[in-house]
Amino acid sequence: MKKTLIPLFTVLLFIDQATKIIVKNTFMLxxxxxxxxxxxxxxxxxxxxxxxxxxxxxxxNYRQLFFVLITLIAIAAVAYLLYKEHSMKLRAFSYTLIIAGAVGNFIDRVYIGKVVDFLDFYVSDYHWPAFNVADSAISVGVCFLMLDLFLHKRSEKK
Structure with a gap:
């Protein structure tokens, strides 16, 4: 499983950072x-x-310090869970998505002090808050994690 998780992490992080660089270089704020x-x-x-x-x-200043510390703690906690539960394939996949997204946004916070967002979905005048590839990875990872926890809980009841 580790052989597929490291490339997944790397590809997600690359896509996140590449899309942010493209947006920063081709768009005005x-x-x-x-x-x-x-x-x-x-x-x-x-x-x-x-x-x-x-x-x-x-x-x-406080916001920057808060988010850097919280992100480092979150990455460490999820990495620990990934290490402990690496044999549970869906859970390990979920943790990898979450870590990749957290690292992608962490890079922005360290180098820019803010996160680059650019995906803007809307219907009529209602706009979902803009987000990025890292946010998507975290959201999808959390959804798969909830699914895995639900499925695992159901199998325990049987």
Whole structure:
């Protein structure tokens, strides 16, 4: 399983960082380009907070330190779980997605102080908060982890 997880981690991290570099180099900050009218834009945003702008208004120095420390703790905790539960394939896959996403956003926080977001889905005037490949990896990883925990709990009952 380890032979597939390291390449998965590497590919996800590469795609995340490459797409962010492309956006930073080809868009002006807050520039929007329509991709699918009425549904999807590419919009260059720098998110100082966490998901949905959480803590975006906090003092910048404290916010930066908080997110760096929390991210390092989270990466270490998930890496420990991956090490302990590596034989559970779906769970290990989930942890790898989560770690790859966390590392991708961690890189942004360390080098830029904010996270580059650019995927902007919307319907009419309602816009889902912009996100990136790392956020997607974390979200998909959490969904697979919940599925695995649910399936594991059901198998324990039988």
């Amino acid at each position: 807050h520039e929007t380009r329509e991709v699918i009218p009425g549904f999807f834009n590419l919009t260059y945003i720098l998110n100082p907070g966490a998901a949905f702008g959480f803590l975006a208004r906090m003092n910048e």
